[in-house]
Amino acid sequence: MTDDLISFLRARFDEDEQVVRVDPGFSQEWHTERARADPHDESRACVRSSQGDVITGDVDVERARHIAHYDPARMLRDVQARQHTLVRCQEEMLSGIPRLVHFAKRTLWEMAQPYADHDDYQEEWKL
Structure with missing residues (x-):
């Protein structure tokens, strides 16, 4: 379940970044x-x-x-922050420390909520 959620989030963040970067003035x-x-x-x-x-x-x-x-510059910073948070969650889940694993999973579920209308969103990710 968690691997599916991570893949789902990575794909959504990549899509968000592509939308921002489609404009040549994306850093504006x-x-x-x-x-x-x-x-x-x-x-x-x-x-x-x-x-x-x-x-x-x-x-x-x-x-x-x-x-x-x-603006595009802000949205790009937002996507990059979410990508970093995703990596941090993966690291915490690998730690094996129950409290960190729980926190990381909860964070992933929360980050998935804006995408609840996406076709690949799974009901089990709902809070």
Whole structure:
């Protein structure tokens, strides 16, 4: 069961990384700017990359903040952190120390939850 879960997570993390890297500007950070249509309207904004590319046109400021928050650079760091956590869990399971093994398995199950809608997700991984 654990080997299947590790393989499943590794595949999902690889997919997530591919989605982020598909854009040649994947390392870019995004930020919000006031909308150009009416720079005095604080309820509207746009999102631009660190290279100056327009990511969104004029949208409501909360939506712009949400989009900018999940820029490609941040998402890549997130995927890499999850990949490192997966490796750490594998190491802890190999330790044979019951408490660490339990913690590692629980962490793997928790990391699988965002993928519960994936076809390969197994019901036994549900918390």
